[in-house]
Amino acid sequence: MNGIFSAFLGTMGTFTITALGAAGIFFVKKEVSGRVQNGFLGFAGGVMIAASVWSLLLPGLAFAEENGQTGWLVMTGGFLLGVLALLLADCLLKKWFEAQENRKVTLRKSTVMLVTAITVHNIPEGMSVGLAFALSAQKPSDMALLSGAIALALGIGIQNFPEGTAVALPLVKEGMKKRTAFFIASMTAAVEPVFGVLAAAFAGAVRNSIAVCLAFAAGTMIYVVVEELIPEAHLEGEEGKEGTLGFIVGFLVMMILDVALG
Secondary structure, three states: OOHHHHHHHHHHHHHHHHHHHHHHHHHOOOOOOHHHHHHHHHHHHHHHHHHHHHHHHHHHHHHHHHOOOOHHHHHHHHHHHHHHHHHHHHHHHHHHHHHOOOOOOOOOHHHHHHHHHHHHHHHHHHHHHHHHHHHHHHOOOOHHHHHHHHHHHHHHHHHHHHHHHHHHHHHHHOOOOHHHHHHHHHHOOOHHHHHHHHHHHOHHHHHOOHHHHHHHHHHHHHHHHHHHHHHHOOOOOOOOOHHHHHHHHHHHHHHHHHHHHO
């Protein structure tokens, strides 16, 4: 099978599982209490921190070392680039929201940042799956490569399931219709087929840069969690621990999925 087509099929699988996770929003009440909302935000933060460690930073180190690069240097540089990119985006968003003071702005900055970070984080994951399927297509007689690519796609897809939910829930919290929240949360993973196919088409050039892309994505996600989600999760219900408990649950769910699925 053609490597590009294989990459497309594999990444469409990860996209579909993200959409299934986002579909969970249809089983949640439209109006939820402040404490429950804080739990949702904490859950999203826990998912993102765990994904940053086990889905991005650790695989990035492995990629860098496999390519003969200095792992800690590549990952530090990529991570800082991600943080700087989100600092710039944060600054621009603040100015935009200030300019919209007299208009009705339905989404908080934290929600916009969350959607942005999850989307960015899905780019290197799509590239990883695309590269795996492209390599297996180059050596069709090696079934180990194909089974490894399928396992990678399945693992990333299942890890994406709670991420789809984590994005959709805050959108509904902001008053967005469930159908719209589902669509936006699903589209955060639409970058995976796009970049998976591109990675397959330019496999040689992309492989050397995937470690820094993973680190970049980790930097963006951790910035959003520390700057936006954790503070937001403790704005209401000051005496409650819903945000903290939600964070712990999200972290454990994502950690178990990442470690169990390798």
